[in-house]
Amino acid sequence: MKPIWKWIIGISGALLVIILGAAWYLSNNYKPLLENKLKDLIAESSDGLYSLQYDELDLNVILGNITLSNAVLMSDSVVYEQLVAAQKAPDNRFHIALDELKVRRLGIMGLLLNKKLNIGTIELAMPKVHMISQPHAFNDTIKDEKTKTLYEQIKDDLSSISVDKIDFTNIKFSHTKIADGKQSTMELDSVQLHIGDVLIDENSDQDTSRLFYTKTVDLSLPGFEYDLPDGFHRAKFDQLHLNTQQRNLFIGQVSFAPKMSKAEFFKKKGVKTTMAILQVDSINLDGLDIARLIDQQKIYAQNARLKNGSVSLYMDLRYPSTPKSHIGNSPHQQIMKLEQSIHIDTVHIDNIDVLYGETSKKYNQEGIITFNKATGIITNVTNDTIVLQKDKFMRADLRARIMNSGNLHAIFGFDMLSKNGAHTYKGSLGAMKATAFNRIIKPLVNVEISSGNIRKVTFDMAGTDYRNWGDFRFDYDDLKIKILGSKDEEGKRSGKGILSFLVNQIIINDSNPDANEVYHIGKVEYKRNPTHSFWKTLWQSLLDGIKQTAGISPEREAKLTQAGRATQNASTGIKGAAQKTGGFIKGLFSKKDKDDTDKKDAKK
Structure with missing residues (x-):
């Protein structure tokens, strides 16, 4: 072997020993520095509200791997009350526990030389997230001081942070809301969350292709049930999927219904009221403004589609009524009263059956009228007054088979800014047998249509909160x-x-x-x-x-x-x-x- 090769091998071996030694030294001596820096960073960035605890931190400098076992991020209730007194407390706080946190392919050299934190993947196994919401009036007021961006908060220690992928698997999420002295809790299990291409640097907050510094957020929820505080109703769905890159929200097998039978519902209510049952196979929101939804809880989307389902409404006239004025409660007026801001360009109705049933007080029988396979569109569904300045009308163009027999076409126009509920409605009903209406007429008024041919019905009407007027034509x-x-x-x-x-x-x-x-x-x-x-x-x-x-x-x-x-x-x-x-x-x-x-x- 020539002497030069001995030198090469010797130098290489020496460098390897130095690198391994340095890695061993960093793994054993940089670990305490990392632990202290991590805890200090969490405490400082949250004004002392949060602290981090864990059983073990394993650092492998050569591979750039960090593993945190049995980690818990918790809020301090005493500090929170102090922040409330100083009017600095956030509306939401968290308690997060996870079995294991894995960080893979962390670029140590880039971190040491350029203050750039580059990470391949972050995996969080079996996280348990408890979110506590407690609204404070001081957070609703406009503050003079400008909130620092995430980059501005890290720039003294890091020039950038990038993560290729973050995976949350089997999240158990619970949300507790505290308001007006009352507390309610909602729970979700087996939630899957995948985040792709995270970048925090001096320009990333201006990147319109990113949502909260990410390129993609993919969220999946399994079945969910929630009992409403009224004690009568339950809402549920079988699946929810949100994708920020596609700006799409999908909810499958949605239902809203009483938790009891029809007879028990009316008996417990004890007064004349309406019982509603809603079932929809799928609800899709496309072109969803997810940033506005998360930041401001406002629903803004280009399209919504309700596909395959039913809406059933029932009333039992055998119970006493509680007369009250319904002035100001038309559909468009109800939308304008919503606390949550909403704007959907077009709502598509696709194959929805509508049923109304009424039980007669005198004959103790239920009459039913149906509107089968309803389809159509509703446009400009919004309570945003700025949007309504350009076009103040919400319009609905709907078709259905009345009593599964005659073709009904109805067009509505709702003046959303009208002070007296102004609206219009016109439409037509095609040829059908009048006897089809016996299903509602006979049980309610003890009358039967023996014969009758409806050739055509047309109407062109307008109305307000106080009167309706127009032309009606009935060929039979x-x-x-x-x-x-x-x-x-x-x-x-x-x-x-x-x-x-x-x-x-x-x-x-x-x-x-x-x-x-x-x-x-x-x-x-x-x-x-x-x-x-x-x-x-x-x-x-x-x-x-x-x-x-x-x-x-x-x-x-x-x-x-x-x-x-x-x-x-x-x-x-x-x-x-x-x-x-x-x-x-x-x-x-x-x-x-x-x-x-x-x-x-x-x-x-």
Whole structure:
């Protein structure tokens, strides 16, 4: 072997010994410095609120690996109260415990020579995160002092921090909210969180491609259930997935429903109220402004899609009502009242079934009306007044199969900035059999539609908090109804032939145009009952149009009574039947107050 190779081997061996020795020295002597620096950094950056404890810190300088075992980051309650008194306390504090923290491929040389902290991966195994939220009024006020950026906080010790990947596996997360002396807790288990390409330097906070210094955050939640504080309802979903790079939020198998049966719900409520059940296979938010969602709890997105589901609403009229005014509670007014700011360009409704069921107080039966396979879009869904200055209308264009039979198309326009709830609604209903409505009419008013062909319905209406008005057109033929009697021993209802005959012959036109070729148009002018909801008011307005187009008027009811008197010699029961029928018509078609009738007569 030539002498030069001996020198090379000797020098290389000496360098290796020096490097290994240095690594051993750093591993054994730099470890205390690292531990102290880490603890001091945590304490200083949190004003003494947080402290770090762990069982073991293992440092391998050669490989750039650090392992922290049984680590706990906790807040000091005494320090927190001191910060509250000084009006410096944050609204949120954390208690974090994890089995193991692994840091891999930490660039020691770059850290020592250039103050650049470069890390390959950080893995946190089985972390338990407890977040405590306690809002303080002083955090809502605007502060004069400018908050330091993360880089400004580290620049004296480091010129940059970069991490290729951070993995949180099987997070157990709990959130406790303390407000107004009350405390509530929500828990999540088996949460997965993956963060990619983290960079903190003098320019990274200006990088619009990053969210909180990261390129990608991918969050997955498994099934979740939450019992609402009202004690009646439970909300849950089977899956939630958030991706910041795609700006997408997906929630699967969403439901909101009472925790009890329908009968038990109404019994416990004890008053007339509405029970709601919501089920949706999937909710998607695209173009989501995640920074605004996290920082300001504001929901801003380009599109939302509700796909495959149902909305069921039930009411039991057998329970006493608690009359209250519904003025100011229309759908668009409710959105404007939300404490949380919201702006969604377009909401897509895709295959949602809507059902309304009502149990009659008199007949103890439930009538049901359905709007099947509802689809459509709702645009400009927002309560942001700045956005509404450009376009103040929220619009809905919806289609459905009413009673799974006729094609219904409705278009709504809601003036979001109106002080009196201004809105418009127009639409049409295609050809269908009138008998399809027996499912709601028969149980509620003990009347059955024997026959009837609906050829077309169109309406063009407007409304406010106090009245609805517009045109209603109803084309139909062969309309006949049957008034039912009481049930016999076998549970069957007999028909009251004379009443049915009088109604069909005297009260209702069996077609429009009628037998005299006169086409009746409903000119609706409906004064709202303040205790009626928005939707009930809408229905009552359309019902007024139905009455007018069907030829039902006070004069025709008077003729029915006269007919009863004229035939009383033939049958002593006719007069009573006629009077009952007049009362029935008033109940069936929800006649207006006498003042409204007098106004119409005055116009004539």
